[in-house]
Amino acid sequence: MTRPALRSRSYKRVYRRTPGGKTVVHYERRKNTPMRCARCGTILNGVPIKDYLRRKLPKTLKRPQRMFGGVLCANCLREVLKIVVKESVAK
Numbered sequence: 001m002t003r004p005a006l007r008s009r010s011y012k013r014v015y016r017r018t019p020g021g022k023t024v025v026h027y028e029r030r031k032n033t034p035m036r037c038a039r040c041g042t043i044l045n046g047v048p049i050k051d052y053l054r055r056k057l058p059k060t061l062k063r064p065q066r067m068f069g070g071v072l073c074a075n076c077l078r079e080v081l082k083i084v085v086k087e088s089v090a091k
């Protein structure tokens with residue numbers, strides 16, 4: 001059994017083969033993953049890159065204060081809104 005502190009899933013388990021031929025488990029901290037646009041995949045502006053900041057900051061500092069803030073980038077939102085408006089005018 002591993003040390004209690006290492007049982008946490010905030011550590012990634014990496015299997016490494018030692019020179020002696022044994023396979024051992026190494027525990028590595030997970031890397032910060034930046035939030036990405038759901039449509040084009042670019043890294044979102046206005047959203048903290050560090051995971052722990054996204055947990056502890058107030059909601060208003062976690063994403064831009066507009067519709068789809070923290071989900072779509074500004075360019076994609078603009079394009080989507082144009083498409084929606086165009087469709088509603090055509091009807």
Ligand SMILES: [Zn+2]
Nearest residue numbers: 037040073076
């Ligand atoms: Zn986008």
